[in-house]
Amino acid sequence: MRNPPVLQLLMDSLRYWVLEMHVDGFRFDLAAALARGLHEVERLVSFFDVIHQDPVISQVKLIAEPWDVGEGGYQVGNFPVLWSEWNGAYRDTMRDYWRGEPAALGDFARRFAGSADLYEDTGRRPFASINFVTAHDGFTLRDLVSYNDRHNEANGEENRDGSVDNRSFNLGAEGPTNDPGIQEVRRRQQRNFLASLLLSQGVPMILGGDEIGRTQQGNNNAYCQDNEISWLDWENMDQDLFAFVQRLIHIRREHPTLRRWKWLSGEPVGRGRRGDIVWFRPNGEEMNDEDWDNGFARSLLVFLNGSQIADRDAAGGFITDHDFYLLFNAHIEPVEFELPPDDQRKTWARYIDTSDPGQGEGKQDINARDRIAVDARTLLVLRHVKP
Numbered sequence: 256m257r258n259p260p261v262l263q264l265l266m267d268s269l270r271y272w273v274l275e276m277h278v279d280g281f282r283f284d285l286a287a288a289l290a291r292g293l294h295e296v297e298r299l300v301s302f303f304d305v306i307h308q309d310p311v312i313s314q315v316k317l318i319a320e321p322w323d324v325g326e327g328g329y330q331v332g333n334f335p336v337l338w339s340e341w342n343g344a345y346r347d348t349m350r351d352y353w354r355g356e357p358a359a360l361g362d363f364a365r366r367f368a369g370s371a372d373l374y375e376d377t378g379r380r381p382f383a384s385i386n387f388v389t390a391h392d393g394f395t396l397r398d399l400v401s402y403n404d405r406h407n408e409a410n411g412e413e414n415r416d417g418s419v420d421n422r423s424f425n426l427g428a429e430g431p432t433n434d435p436g437i438q439e440v441r442r443r444q445q446r447n448f449l450a451s452l453l454l455s456q457g458v459p460m461i462l463g464g465d466e467i468g469r470t471q472q473g474n475n476n477a478y479c480q481d482n483e484i485s486w487l488d489w490e491n492m493d494q495d496l497f498a499f500v501q502r503l504i505h506i507r508r509e510h511p512t513l514r515r516w517k518w519l520s521g522e523p524v525g526r527g528r529r530g531d532i533v534w535f536r537p538n539g540e541e542m543n544d545e546d547w548d549n550g551f552a553r554s555l556l557v558f559l560n561g562s563q564i565a566d567r568d569a570a571g572g573f574i575t576d577h578d579f580y581l582l583f584n585a586h587i588e589p590v591e592f593e594l595p596p597d598d599q600r601k602t603w604a605r606y607i608d609t610s611d612p613g614q615g616e617g618k619q620d621i622n623a624r625d626r627i628a629v630d631a632r633t634l635l636v637l638r639h640v641k642p
Contacts (some may be wrong), residue, residue: 260519262301262302262305264307269409270309270311270312274417279315279316280318281318282320283317283319284320285323286322286330286334287319287325287330288323288325288328290302290330302369307336316339317339318338318385319339319341321334331343332370332374334377336377336378339384339385339458340373340374340383341383341387342370342384342385344370345366345455346387346389346390348366349363349451352425352553352585353447353448353451353632354423355424355585356422360549360552360555361547361548364547364557365532367454367455367557368455368456368519368532369455369457369518371458375518376404381457381515381516381517381518382457382516383516384457385460386457386460387452387459387461388448388449389464390462392475392478393418393421393475394423394471394475395464395469396448397445397468397473398423398460399472400423400425400444400445401425401426401429401473402425402429403418403423404421405418405419405421405474405475406430407474409480409484410480417475418476429473430472442493442495442496443609443633445468446634447585447633449461449465449500449633450503451634453500453513454507454634456513467487467489467492467493467497469488472484478626495612497614500606502612503607506607511576512576512577515566516577517566524560524565529598531559531560532557532558532560534555534557534558535595536555537554537555537590537592539592539594541595542555553586554586556581557581558595559581561576561578564577579636579639580603581635581637582629582633582634582635582636583619583634584629584632584633586631587631587632588631589630589631591626591628591630592626592629593626593627594627599624600623600624601640602640603638604621604640605621605637606637607634607636608634608636610635625635
């Protein structure tokens with residue numbers, strides 16, 4: 256990218272697609288390669304300078320797959336202002352959390368809240384994080400909860416191709432099973448991943464077909480398959496999962512609490528007394544430093560303050576919304592939660608329940624003074640019912 260004719264050809268091509276074809280932006284595959292000088296990845300190579308100075312390209316969406324296959328190619332969090340990135344750290348953390356791997360809850364909280372540790376210091380906003388659990392490379396979401404190992408025999412390379420680091424969990428059987436218990440938990444885990452994705456700060460990216468339960472039969476490198484392995488099976492789509500994803504998208508669009516333009520700080524905004532986000536243990540006590548480093552903890556409670564939104568609307572006015580509690584339980588057993596005392600006197604409605612999606616319609620008030628039982632491997636969302 257140091258050669259001027261190469262840069263000119265690249266920029267002419269990008270401008271053509273914007274000005275003549277009216278695309279909204281670009282996603283750059285293996286984008287770390289564009290930042291390489293002779294060998295190392297450099298943030299200030301000519302490519303970035305030209306992009307940022309161009310009056311056309313600098314105004315469209317620029318999304319990087321922030322890695323390549325070369326040495327030092329993993330560059331998540333290292334792209335400059337104007338760029339959003341596929342957040343591989345989000346993918347890995349969410350996979351580990353929901354499959355029950357020992358990991359610090361602090362990593363989970365940072366990814367859920369938009370990954371400020373990766374993007375804030377460079378002057379970027381939460382939309383710099385393109386959150387995803389699955390992509391075109393690797394397992395589909397259904398396969399992520401159905402296979403421990405890749406099954407790429409059909410690719411003709413003796414199952415040696417494709418990643419071995421899948422962070423997947425088959426929940427007791429490899430591939431298809433007639434066990435109704437395993438089938439139910441797999442469906443729930445798909446809902447857990449999708450709900451976590453749509454409720455996180457940042458930009459959610461859903462792999463096409465995950466919303467209908469698409470499978471590649473355990474193949475995690477299906478680029479070479481133009482057949483039933485890689486096609487979308489519309490006739491056998493999971494209608495219940497599709498409806499659940501539709502509702503999640505509707506909820507995200509309706510509630511600015513779930514898609515903020517500014518970073519969550521944990522501090523009150525304006526005259527408020529409570530922070531914009533607060534994390535609690537299941538017993539309703541606020542998390543401390545030791546809790547964040549507990550590698551065996553699987554459950555936590557997060558409060559999202561709808562009256563403490565730092566964003567403004569188009570007219571410059573304050574934005575207000577409902578308050579939310581999100582009760583995360585990745586344990587293999589049910590866990591009882593308690594809301595903090597100040598909120599036990601308020602009215603809360605069950606809004607999303609991944610253990611029983613038909614129950615979470617926002618119309619069922621709960622008794623907040625009682626302990627709230629959350630099933631194993633479940634995300635429960637409560638919405639404050641305003642007087």
